[in-house]
Amino acid sequence: MAELIAKTPCAGLLPVRHGGLSLTECAPTAIHHLAAYRGAAQLGVALEKAHGLGWPAPGRSTGAASARALWFGPDQALLLGPMPVAALARHCALTDQSDGWAHVCLSGPGAEEVLARLVPVDLRAGAFPEGAVARTALFHMSALITRTGAESFEIFAFRSMARTLVHDVSEAMKSVVAQRG
Amino acid sequence: MRITCPYCGTRDLREFSYRGAASDLERPDAEAPPEEWHAYLHLRDNPAGVTRDLWYHEMGCASWLVVTRNTVTHEILACDLARDVALKAREAKR
Numbered sequence: 001m002a003e004l005i006a007k008t009p010c011a012g013l014l015p016v017r018h019g020g021l022s023l024t025e026c027a028p029t030a031i032h033h034l035a036a037y038r039g040a041a042q043l044g045v046a047l048e049k050a051h052g053l054g055w056p057a058p059g060r061s062t063g064a065a066s067a068r069a070l071w072f073g074p075d076q077a078l079l080l081g082p083m084p085v086a087a088l089a090r091h092c093a094l095t096d097q098s099d100g101w102a103h104v105c106l107s108g109p110g111a112e113e114v115l116a117r118l119v120p121v122d123l124r125a126g127a128f129p130e131g132a133v134a135r136t137a138l139f140h141m142s143a144l145i146t147r148t149g150a151e152s153f154e155i156f157a158f159r160s161m162a163r164t165l166v167h168d169v170s171e172a173m174k175s176v177v178a179q180r181g
Numbered sequence: 182m183r184i185t186c187p188y189c190g191t192r193d194l195r196e197f198s199y200r201g202a203a204s205d206l207e208r209p210d211a212e213a214p215p216e217e218w219h220a221y222l223h224l225r226d227n228p229a230g231v232t233r234d235l236w237y238h239e240m241g242c243a244s245w246l247v248v249t250r251n252t253v254t255h256e257i258l259a260c261d262l263a264r265d266v267a268l269k270a271r272e273a274k275r
Contacts, residue, residue, distance in 0.1 A: 058188045058242075073242040074188060074262075120193035135189070137196050137240040 009102035009162040016170045019177035021108035023169050026154060031101055032084050035093040036075040043075075043091040050085040061131050061146060070133045070146060078144070078156075102162035106169060107152035110176050115153060117172040119145065123153070139168045185260050188242045196240040202226070203233035203247045206267050229253055235263060 010025040036043040044055030054062040056071040063069055067081040088094055106114060115123050118139045133146045144156040157165040182194040202225050209217045230253055236246045245263035
């Protein structure tokens with residue numbers, strides 16, 4: 001039988017550093033997509049009971065580093081961290097997408113400026129505080145972006161686009177650093 | 182052009198893709214006369230003024246929207262979830 005080598009989506013591509021800014025691959029974590037069958041009310045209750053996480057409002061997330069729920073669209077969320085209990089599947093289509101996403105962290109002074117070159121949404125702290133989530137375009141790609149700190153963001157893009165993601169963000173990092181002089 | 186998604190707020194045009202007239206939501210009954218089906222499938226208005234279109238928030242929350250806009254002034258007058266529009270129309274039929 002073939003011996004398959006497990007590789008993370010950005011293996012060999014990251015980390016990248018430019019003038020205090022860094023782009024790193026986040027530690028691999030379980031990622032599950034929850035799409036409620038009939039509204040999110042019952043699913044929210046089940047999620048709270050099973051994992052202690054509230055149902056995220058549009059554009060928001062709940063929980064903390066090791067267990068989070070990110071809003072992913074109407075009646076949908078991404079569960080990060082815990083393996084979901086089977087009972088959740090009674091209320092939603094539950095899909096394991098752990099290997100489907102390139103999941104990277106952009107941090108350092110000027111992280112906002114880097115994303116401002118790629119993303120048509122205001123991601124400054126006033127409009128996009130910690131825990132906020134946006135499903136939007138990153139250059140030509142669909143992405144999900146969440147703020148994790150004053151100068152740090154996590155970005156999710158489809159795994160097949162990992163190389164493009166790293167390229168686009170790295171180029172924007174370089175240009176922000178170059179303009180700083 | 183910017184479109185205000187009921188879920189995501191005001192977003193840039195590049196996040197959306199266009200489908201066509203919102204009359205696509207008003208599908209006739211299966212037994213409706215051929216003329217009605219012909220009108221539904223093939224006949225479209227091309228107004229200089231207010232029009233209603235279906236847009237898809239493709240690079241965002243993946244909602245279908247009914248956008249009411251003015252083709253002369255480019256003003257956007259309303260953005261509603263297509264689901265709500267369709268459900269309301271179904272209620273009105275009853």
